[in-house]
Amino acid sequence: MNAQPKVAIVGATGAVGVEIQKCLESRKFPLSELKLLASARSAGKKVEYAGTVLEVEELRPESFQGIDIALFSAGGDISREYAPIAADAGCVVVDNSSAFRQEENVPLVVPEINADAALRHPRNIIANPNCTTIITLMALYPLHLKFGLRMIVASSYQAVSGSGQHGIAELEDQVRAIVQGEPVVCRTYPRQIAFNVLPQIDRFTDTGYTKEELKMLNEARKIMSLPDLQVSCTCVRVPVFRSHSVSCVAQFDKPVDADSARACYAGMPGVALMDDPAQGVWPTPLDSTNGDTCYVGRIRKDLAIPNALSLWVVGDQVRKGAALNAVQIAELLIR
Numbered sequence: 304m305n306a307q308p309k310v311a312i313v314g315a316t317g318a319v320g321v322e323i324q325k326c327l328e329s330r331k332f333p334l335s336e337l338k339l340l341a342s343a344r345s346a347g348k349k350v351e352y353a354g355t356v357l358e359v360e361e362l363r364p365e366s367f368q369g370i371d372i373a374l375f376s377a378g379g380d381i382s383r384e385y386a387p388i389a390a391d392a393g394c395v396v397v398d399n400s401s402a403f404r405q406e407e408n409v410p411l412v413v414p415e416i417n418a419d420a421a422l423r424h425p426r427n428i429i430a431n432p433n434c435t436t437i438i439t440l441m442a443l444y445p446l447h448l449k450f451g452l453r454m455i456v457a458s459s460y461q462a463v464s465g466s467g468q469h470g471i472a473e474l475e476d477q478v479r480a481i482v483q484g485e486p487v488v489c490r491t492y493p494r495q496i497a498f499n500v501l502p503q504i505d506r507f508t509d510t511g512y513t514k515e516e517l518k519m520l521n522e523a524r525k526i527m528s529l530p531d532l533q534v535s536c537t538c539v540r541v542p543v544f545r546s547h548s549v550s551c552v553a554q555f556d557k558p559v560d561a562d563s564a565r566a567c568y569a570g571m572p573g574v575a576l577m578d579d580p581a582q583g584v585w586p587t588p589l590d591s592t593n594g595d596t597c598y599v600g601r602i603r604k605d606l607a608i609p610n611a612l613s614l615w616v617v618g619d620q621v622r623k624g625a626a627l628n629a630v631q632i633a634e635l636l637i638r
């Protein structure tokens with residue numbers, strides 16, 4: 304890979320696409336050219352990147368000629384249609400959708416956990432995992448290294464940014480409408496999200512779990528190379544703008560205690576403890592918002608399940624849950 308690659312962002316005007324630009328710029332990603340791609344609606348829009356004004360272009364099959372790395376975040380349908388075109392043009396695709404995550408020969412990568420997997424990408428496609436899965440595994444991987452992860456039982460508290468700009472706008476609009484005594488309009492979510500929580504993210508499957516909940520099971524197994532890992536998850540949308548939280552019970556092969564668990568985070572990149580309940584220290588979604596670090600707190604020996612810990616983790620969904628993780632994968636490619 305060229306050490307100064309030409310990079311394209313597909314979905315450059317979306318919540319994640321805009322954050323990808325911020326991550327590339329703040330991390331001084333050594334790109335030699337940046338192409339911003341979106342729908343025809345955005346073509347011609349001007350965007351500033353690193354002191355230069357760039358123009359958004361309409362995504363077309365020929366958009367990838369000469370591009371080395373394409374970061375996709377425009378939804379599964381666009382990825383299914385255009386990622387193979389980009390890959391055939393010789394470009395390495397880092398795809399933020401779920402379209403290719405379970406496919407063979409497509410690595411699913413969290414750089415702090417399985418960076419090596421990114422170096423083998425025979426189809427020229429690397430998948431960026433589901434945001435809740437990334438944030439949960441950032442908390443559990445350091446514990447897994449010492450105790451051996453066996454089972455996860457989790458409930459998520461997922462921000463509206465996970466639904467893109469439409470989700471963010473819906474929460475803003477509904478809060479404004481309620482404060483002004485006007486009727487609430489639901490466009491993105493099936494029920495009111497302002498001052499409410501919705502125990503459904505994505506479609507239900509015939510297991511009774513939603514597709515989002517099964518992502519945690521299937522993606523955690525693939526990322527951690529733990530085919531027998533047991534996972535039961537309830538994913539909940541909450542009226543928070545952009546950081547996800549996860550309440551998690553994790554069972555291990557070996558006996559665990561809270562102090563040894565806390566020690567596992569020393570020196571771990573991308574994750575930090577905020578765990579001193581006696582001093583009122585525990586992380587909230589706002590603590591991780593606009594930051595790169597996932598924060599873990601409320602670590603305690605689980606009272607109900609042997610060899611298990613209960614804990615709470617927060618992480619910025621747009622950043623570590625999506626844009627930052629994708630840019631870290633791109634960094635692996637040029638390292």
Ligand code: A2P
Pocket residue numbers: 313314315316317318319320340341342343344345346362376377378381466467468469
């Ligand atoms: P656009 O802004 O032109 O609609 P989000 O997830 O925040 O809603 O963002 C979705 C991103 O995907 C946006 O950048 C959006 O561009 C882009 N997108 C949506 N539909 C298409 C399409 N048909 N072709 C290219 N980009 C698309």
